[in-house]
Amino acid sequence: GAGVSQSPSNKVTEKGKDVELRCDPISGHTALYWYRQSLGQGLEFLIYFQGNSAPDKSGLPSDRFSAERTGGSVSTLTIQRTQQEDSAVYLCASSFRDTGAGEQYFGPGTRLTVT
Amino acid sequence: AQRVTQPEKLLSVFKGAPVELKCNYSYSGSPELFWYVQYSRQRLQLLLRHISRESIKGFTADLNKGETSFHLKKPFAQEEDSAMYYCALSVHTSGTYKYIFGTGTRLKVLA
Numbered sequence: 672g673a674g675v676s677q678s679p680s681n682k683v684t685e686k687g688k689d690v691e692l693r694c695d696p697i698s699g700h701t702a703l704y705w706y707r708q709s710l711g712q713g714l715e716f717l718i719y720f721q722g723n724s725a726p727d728k729s730g731l732p733s734d735r736f737s738a739e740r741t742g743g744s745v746s747t748l749t750i751q752r753t754q755q756e757d758s759a760v761y762l763c764a765s766s767f768r769d770t771g772a773g774e775q776y777f778g779p780g781t782r783l784t785v786t
Numbered sequence: 787a788q789r790v791t792q793p794e795k796l797l798s799v800f801k802g803a804p805v806e807l808k809c810n811y812s813y814s815g816s817p818e819l820f821w822y823v824q825y826s827r828q829r830l831q832l833l834l835r836h837i838s839r840e841s842i843k844g845f846t847a848d849l850n851k852g853e854t855s856f857h858l859k860k861p862f863a864q865e866e867d868s869a870m871y872y873c874a875l876s877v878h879t880s881g882t883y884k885y886i887f888g889t890g891t892r893l894k895v896l897a
Contacts, residue, residue: 713888716885716887721882724882777829780829
């Protein structure tokens with residue numbers, strides 16, 4: 672079946688511009704996560720959605736970052752007024768349900784370059 | 787604070803040699819631990835989880851609560867094991883689960 676998909680695969684933007692990154696989770700997966708993967712920094716947790724509950728935004732690095740999940744499916748991560756330090760690979764993952772021991776299925780990522 | 791530490795950024799071993807990727811965690815609760823792997827040009831994927839007590843592709847990992855470690859081991863490394871490996875901890879906070887990943891270890895298996 673189809674896995675987690677993300678778009679675009681690559682995004683180059685100028686400093687100060689806003690960007691939107693999209694994630695389509697696996698159908699039926701109630702939990703959705705966003706991570707940032709930077710060279711030498713590993714995976715940095717950004718935000719987590721579980722069903723209809725309020726999202727856990729504790730990992731968002733600044734108020735320029737926001738995310739929403741519509742209809743319990745597709746999610747969009749928005750970065751406003753991008754900065755060069757936002758350059759990274761943004762990964763989305765979903766899991767069937769959040770039990771703490773479930774497998775996360777990752778998308779291919781969006782490589783964001785801020786010039 | 788909850789934390790996952792992978793002390794080695796790069797580990798190089800020869801084919802056929804044993805390999806151990808280190809992972810230490812900090813968490814006051816009951817830990818759920820995972821190893822994820824990312825092969826070149828592939829997605830990050832689950833390798834194994836401690837709760838399953840499984841061996842995948844010859845890899846095993848044992849949770850040692852006394853040493854707060856979850857090291858990944860394989861007795862005989864293969865070239866196809868070359869990849870980026872991430873240790874992850876699932877923590878339960880405020881009624882939800884959050885995953886904390888380590889910074890990763892790149893394993894290079896040399897011919």
